[in-house]
Amino acid sequence: MKTREKGKIPARTSLLGFGCMRFPVNEDGKINRPETMKMLDYAYEHGVNYIDTAYPYHNYESEEVVGQWVATKPRDSFYLVTKSPTWMCKDIADFDRILEEQLTKLQTSYVDFYLLHALSRERWEHIKEMNLLPHLKSVLDSGKVRRIGFSFHDDYEVFEEILSAYDWDFCQIQFNYMDTEIQAGIRGYELAKSRNIPMTIMEPVKGGMLANVPDEIQAEFRRVHPDWSDASWALRWVGGHDNVQTVLSGMSTMEQVVDNVKTFSEIEPLNAEEQATIEQARQLFQARIQVPCTGCRYCMPCPFGLDIPKNFRLLNTAHVYNVQAAQKEGYDAMDVTAKASHCQKCGACKTKCPQHIDIPAEMEKVVREFEK
Secondary structure: OOEEEEOOOOEEEEOEEEEOOOOOEOOOOOEOHHHHHHHHHHHHHOOOOEEEOOOOHHHHOHHHHHHHHHOOOOHHHOEEEEEEOHHHOOOHHHHHHHHHHHHHHHOOOOEOEEEEEEEOHHHHHHHHHHOOHHHHHHHHHOOOEOOEEEEEOOOHHHHHHHHHOOOOOEEEEEOEOOEOOOOOHHHHHHHHHHOOOOEEEEOOOHHHOOOOOOHHHHHHHHHHOOOOOHHHHHHHHHHOOOOEEEEEEEOOOHHHHHHHHHHHHHOOOOOHHHHHHHHHHHHHHHHOOOOOOOOOOOOOOOOOOOOHHHHHHHHHHHHHOOOHHHHHHHHHOOOHHHOHHHOOOOOOOHHHOOOOOOHHHHHHHHHHHHHO
16 A cells, blocks of 8 residues: 655555545445444555544444444554534534544544544634634644644635645645646645645545546546556546645445555556546546536526526536436425526526526526426
């Protein structure tokens, strides 16, 4: 297993991290504990030493299951990671109370990496109102937490503000070969690298969307490397970035664990031909886009309540990644007035669109896809 040693408090972490958000589950939705233990054991025995969970994962069960596994291993033989649900904290006392609860569930006296979970503009403002940042020193001094970071889901500008506000030990962003321009993206990666803040990467396979790619893209992958899985291509692309300390994979089956262990046991930076193949895959994905909407939201608000960008995003995602059923579920869950079929064809949006999209006409594609 390839490892990297980074950060002001160096830690030789496995480049593959076990994300504990997608454990196998039973029919009742509870974690399948015997299978999960086998998967964690296999990963550990093959050099995976970065175990990443969080307070709300699996309806608050993940930390407890991880703790069950932690109790079977020498505590200094792996790095344990969890996250603070700051949105559930009214004040510092809540923050401390939840940390104590997490340590109990994890059956440990300390965690190696502790993140402020899923920060956005709204949650960042809440953290500032709580005056939480000055308190983090005492948390570190207590020995209950050894490194402090944050995970992130918002725009680059918010990421830059958060990264500049504290002397973080590490940070975690969503990053994959299709998502280089959204959220923190490649600019966020480069900013953290310039400040010597190592990064953990989540969604390297885009929630599974890059694990089973369309046939024409798969053919390009197989032409170059017949034995690499689609997921392996995505993971290798992320792992090739030198400021990445760990790439998280939320593994649900033993097959995924075995494949990922194989990938990260032999991983090297992609060569010129492999990089060109990734670029070709990106172009083929983009060619499947149905409506060239960039999500700029200049068309909003719709006077009749239509969520124009979301309708187009669901349509495009369905076709780009061959995930029609999942996107239809998202469409069906929308308010009636937000759906494409509620479009009144008033044309108010057309004059505002920088891409000059005939929005009322294109809404018919969304209706045909999800309602007919």
